Amino acid sequence: MSHYSDRFKLGPEKNVKPLSLSTKGKKFFTYLLIASIVILFYFASLRNFTADENIFLRPFIVKPKPMKNILFWSKYFGDTTWYSGSDEAGKEVLKSVECPVTNCFFTHDYNFLDNVTKFDAIAFHGPELIRNIVPLNRNQNQIYIFVDLEAPTAVRDLSEFENFFNLTMHYRLDSDIEFDYGKVVAINSVKAIAPSKNPNWMKVDEDFYDEEFLKIFEKKKKNIAWFVSHCETFSRRELLVEHMQNFTTIDIYGQCGPFKCPRFSDKCSKMLTDDYKFYLSFENSLCDDYVTEKLFNSMTEFVIPIVFNGANMNNFLPPKSYINANDFETVEDLVDYLNFLSENPKEYIKYFWWRQYYKILPHPVFSYALCDICKKLNDENFIETRHIYTDLNSWFRDKKCNQQAHIKFRNL
Numbered sequence: 112m113s114h115y116s117d118r119f120k121l122g123p124e125k126n127v128k129p130l131s132l133s134t135k136g137k138k139f140f141t142y143l144l145i146a147s148i149v150i151l152f153y154f155a156s157l158r159n160f161t162a163d164e165n166i167f168l169r170p171f172i173v174k175p176k177p178m179k180n181i182l183f184w185s186k187y188f189g190d191t192t193w194y195s196g197s198d199e200a201g202k203e204v205l206k207s208v209e210c211p212v213t214n215c216f217f218t219h220d221y222n223f224l225d226n227v228t229k230f231d232a233i234a235f236h237g238p239e240l241i242r243n244i245v246p247l248n249r250n251q252n253q254i255y256i257f258v259d260l261e262a263p264t265a266v267r268d269l270s271e272f273e274n275f276f277n278l279t280m281h282y283r284l285d286s287d288i289e290f291d292y293g294k295v296v297a298i299n300s301v302k303a304i305a306p307s308k309n310p311n312w313m314k315v316d317e318d319f320y321d322e323e324f325l326k327i328f329e330k331k332k333k334n335i336a337w338f339v340s341h342c343e344t345f346s347r348r349e350l351l352v353e354h355m356q357n358f359t360t361i362d363i364y365g366q367c368g369p370f371k372c373p374r375f376s377d378k379c380s381k382m383l384t385d386d387y388k389f390y391l392s393f394e395n396s397l398c399d400d401y402v403t404e405k406l407f408n409s410m411t412e413f414v415i416p417i418v419f420n421g422a423n424m425n426n427f428l429p430p431k432s433y434i435n436a437n438d439f440e441t442v443e444d445l446v447d448y449l450n451f452l453s454e455n456p457k458e459y460i461k462y463f464w465w466r467q468y469y470k471i472l473p474h475p476v477f478s479y480a481l482c483d484i485c486k487k488l489n490d491e492n493f494i495e496t497r498h499i500y501t502d503l504n505s506w507f508r509d510k511k512c513n514q515q516a517h518i519k520f521r522n523l
């Protein structure tokens with residue numbers, strides 16, 4: 112024993128005498144032994160040595176997971192908190208999403224540690240990343256994370272960042288760290304169900320009926336709303352809308368139409384519940400998994416979204432919670448179906464069956480991504496296998512936005 116106590120200079124242990132069990136001081140020595148073990152644990156926890164350093168301590172000490180520190184290097188669209196609302200995030204945030212690991216601390220303060228090379232990982236936001244404003248020194252074990260929520264059609268050339276990043280944090284479902292525009296979670300829980308590859312959805316309740324929903328529907332006096340700021344797009348959604356307008360009325364809010372409603376206001380969202388039957392969630396590009404926040408945000412209101420995008424929607428929302436324009440051959444077929452629902456309230460409200468089982472967390476759903484970062488940094492397999500993006504451009508772009516719209520609308 113003295114050998115170890117000398118080595119670690121754990122003062123009290125030096126006084127432990129060899130135990131002599133035959134004397135009547137047996138009890139006393141038992142207490143002393145227990146006391147010394149307790150003291151040993153106490154000092155062991157104060158010092159930072161790990162169980163591996165010492166075969167004697169190994170069976171007694173539950174090795175605490177070393178803290179991982181993660182630095183957010185750039186801002187996130189000018190926001191130092193990266194839309195998290197807080198300058199730093201740690202255990203509490205990770206616990207809030209029931210993350211299996213909590214030994215991570217996130218900060219945007221690069222003075223938090225005395226040298227940036229000491230951060231376990233550094234996250235960089237693509238749109239605000241400048242090649243010659245990156246840390247001067249990099250420790251070989253540091254994980255660099257590329258963060259981006261933009262569609263490839265909007266992302267600049269990234270060839271100057273070849274062999275620079277270890278992880279991608281992006282909306283695409285094959286990213287290392289999923290960074291979604293919204294989440295579907297089980298009701299009364301924080302458990303995320305989607306976006307995900309092949310989520311296990313509950314079976315659609317075809318008999319769904321709800322008196323309250325019917326009342327909300329009866330109050331709706333308007334047809335379709337569209338909030339839009341980019342009028343000419345890669346997906347040519349503007350043409351699809353134009354063709355739809357031949358057969359139905361669409362109120363266009365924002366830059367590209369006559370209606371006005373202040374962006375991001377509660378009033379505009381409420382209007383969807385109060386007035387409109389349908390909401391257009393048409394993406395500006397038809398890319399893999401590209402489904403933006405407007406869809407998730409609208410799902411928190413009582414309105415049926417009509418989607419037009421390049422995603423496999425089953426990976427994003429419960430079945431029968433939206434109408435997919437690409438499920439129709441022609442614009443007329445689509446509009447016929449919308450009219451059918453408008454005239455059949457009981458069929459219309461069936462689109463809300465999912466609310467019995469799921470709820471939507473609108474943008475931003477940052478905490479889930481933080482949990483995924485923490486899981487990766489704790490994943491020894493990942494750390495050992497080494498992971499480098501040698502060609503970030505092709506990971507981002509190649510064949511990611513080639514989807515053809517199924518519904519015919521370009522040359523009617």
Ligand SMILES: *[C@@H]1O[C@H](CO)[C@@H](O)[C@H](O)[C@H]1NC(C)=O
Binds near residue numbers: 225226227228248
């Ligand atoms: C940070 O650490 C690196 C690598 O150990 C070293 O080269 C560099 O000088 C340090 N920077 C500062 C500001 O101390």
Ligand SMILES: *[C@@H]1O[C@H](CO)[C@@H](O)[C@H](O)[C@H]1NC(C)=O
Binds near residue numbers: 354357
């Ligand atoms: C629908 O509207 C578009 C654009 O205004 C027009 O070019 C097209 O001919 C119309 N199609 C039908 C079937 O009415």
Ligand SMILES: *[C@@H]1O[C@H](CO)[C@@H](O)[C@H](O)[C@H]1NC(C)=O
Binds near residue numbers: 497498
């Ligand atoms: C991260 O990327 C750097 C630079 O390419 C590389 O040297 C390092 O080995 C990578 N680390 C891991 C854990 O993959």
